[in-house]
Amino acid sequence: IPIVPPRLYSFISLFIVKSELHRNCSTVIRPADFNITDNATWCDWAPFDQDNYKTLFGVLDNSFLVAYAIGMFFSGMFGERLPLRYYLSFGMLGSGLFTCLFGLGFYWNIHSLGYYAFIQVMNGLMQTTGWPAVVACVGNWFGKGKRGFIMGVWNSHTSVGNILGSLIAGAFVSSAWGMSFIVPGLIIASTGILCFFFLVESHEQESGETDPLLQNSSHVDRSVNGAIATEPAEVVVVEEHPEAISFCGALSIPGVVEFSLCLLFAKLVSYTFLYWLPLYISNVAHFEAKQAGDMSTLFDVGGIVGGIAAGLVSDYTGGRATTCCVMLIAAAPMLFLYNSIGQRNIGTTVGMLLLCGGLVNGPYALITTAVSADLGTHESLRGNSRALSTVTAIIDGTGSIGAAVGPLLAGVISPTGWNNVFYMLISADVLACLFLSRLVFKEAQGWCGRGPRARG
Secondary structure, three states, rough: OOOOOOOOOOOHHHHHHHHHHHOHHHOOOOOOOOOOOOOOHHHHOOOOOOOHHHHHHHHHHHHHHHHHHHHHHHHHOOOOOOHHHHHHHHHHHHHHHHHHHHHHHHOOOOOHHHHHHHHHHHHHHHOOOHHHHHHHHHHHHHOOOOHHHHHHHHHHHHHHHHHHHHHHHHHHHHOOOOHHHHHHHHHHHHHHHHHHHOOOOHHHHHHHHHHHHHHHOOOOOOOOOEEEEHHHHHHHHHHHHHEEEEEEEEHOOOOOOHHHHHHHHHHHHHHHHHHHHHHHHHHOOOOOOHHHHHHHHHHHHHHHHHHHHHHHHHHHHHHHHHHHHHHHHHHHHHHHHHHHHOOOOHHHHHHHHHHHHHHHHHHHHHHHHHHHHHHOOHHOHHHHHOOHHHHHHHHHHHHHHHHHHHHHHHHHHHOHHHHHHHHHHHHHHHHHHHHOHHHHHHHHHHHOOOOOOOOO
């Protein structure tokens, strides 16, 4: 089974470290031998000691997210044409290097915004190697029958990585914030070395058996009137080394465009919560910053349960699009209720966070894993399995555009009131559902016996 690391992304560390780069210096004890030139900002880290520090933090956030979104569209094509073990290991080592370089800025006393923005761009590009490669690896190991459940369980590593990244970064942020980047960087680089030596890309590579992705494909009958054919070698179902699919070819696979646009808005909602939920809890429920950060991890916990549940239901029903649509429809009123009554007491806050996390992240997890694997082995490809990375990259790359736009929109809208932010999130949920309407109708026809039953 492929070795896949938890997601220790550098931007998780940056969320935690922001509070250290720009602090309330009036509450900080000043060293006796420190030469203070500005009583208000003496403890801040330049260039984030200015009044425009929020804008500068936004530059770092979007440097990563925009680079990740753009790079993702190209990453999948490289993943189809290179050995996945080498490609994934290279990306993890590069991610570890640039994450460490960000932290070394503390020890090297670097105060240049350009340096940190460049590191974020390179980190975003390096981390685009991860998702297409790991989805292709896991997809190569498991057939379609239980793919939703298996990938739902496996996908929990993203939420576990978010939680671990927050805890590791928080352990060092007060003493030496550079270690909040260096330690996660060393962990992901070390895991990259493990992948290089031990990752088995597919079941076929290990045992020489038929690729399990093709087990559900239609089989050629090698018999004539019940007798075994004497020349089975003449029947050619799949080329031994098929050509990797092109970008336009991947776009033409039925369902890729619809699920990509759905993920754009689903990921917009998910990442807006990831970026803004601690601040929202702090402002509305009046928790301390650390308590708000700890409370926000419940959204990720709910996402783990939601991703597994979405996989189980879609496996049982065969309706990936319908499962996503139902969860997104249910998420819209839950978001409204969370904003209205979710902060009345601690029990309500915990319950609503878990519920919203499951309904918001469930479809996101299903689309980026099982749906991507299904479409990457669609029947229209006629057994060519060298489309997994490209399809995954297109879907997740489109979703990453929403991940970059959502927090930016929330930053613009939040000064007008948190209610307007939630109206924006609910609207995005509705749009995500609309893009799946054709596929939901097609699945419903299959259940009613009016058409072929297929996923996506």
